[in-house]
Amino acid sequence: MLTDKLLQDTLSIVEEKKGIDPILLNLEGISMVTDYFLIVTGNTTTQVKAITEKLTEKLPELGLQVLHVEGLPEAKWVLVDCGDLVLHVLTPDQREFYKLERLWGDAKVVSFSAS
Known part of the structure; x- marks a missing residue:
C-alpha cells in the first residue's frame, strides 16, 4: 500500500540527487499495470x-x-518497477521525445502541500 509519506519520501530521494522536474501521476483506475508513475x-x-x-x-x-x-547501463531511460509505483528516470532528450506526461494526460498530478 502506497502512502502519501512513502510517495513524499520517494520524491525526496529524487530531489536529493538533483532530479529535474519530477512529476507524480496517479494512474489509479486508468492503468491496469500500476497506480503511480514518477x-x-x-x-x-x-x-x-x-x-x-x-x-x-x-x-x-x-x-x-x-x-x-x-x-541500464545505457541510462537514457531507466524504468524502476516497484509494482504499484513505476519510476521513469530519463535524459532530457528522451523525456522530450516520449512525453510520458502527455501519454498519460488523463492522470491526476499528485502534489503535496507544504506543511
Missing part, C-alpha cells in the same frame, strides 16, 4: 544512473520492493 529528468546519463542507484538503494529501506530495473 517521472523525473537527469541532465546526463551519469545523473540518471546516480538517481537510479539511490532509488534502488533507499526504496527497500522505506519498505518498497524494487521488482525490476530496465534501461
Whole structure:
C-alpha cells in the first residue's frame, strides 16, 4: 500500500540527487499495470544512473520492493518497477521525445502541500 509519506519520501530521494522536474501521476483506475508513475529528468546519463542507484538503494529501506530495473547501463531511460509505483528516470532528450506526461494526460498530478 502506497502512502502519501512513502510517495513524499520517494520524491525526496529524487530531489536529493538533483532530479529535474519530477512529476507524480496517479494512474489509479486508468492503468491496469500500476497506480503511480514518477517521472523525473537527469541532465546526463551519469545523473540518471546516480538517481537510479539511490532509488534502488533507499526504496527497500522505506519498505518498497524494487521488482525490476530496465534501461541500464545505457541510462537514457531507466524504468524502476516497484509494482504499484513505476519510476521513469530519463535524459532530457528522451523525456522530450516520449512525453510520458502527455501519454498519460488523463492522470491526476499528485502534489503535496507544504506543511
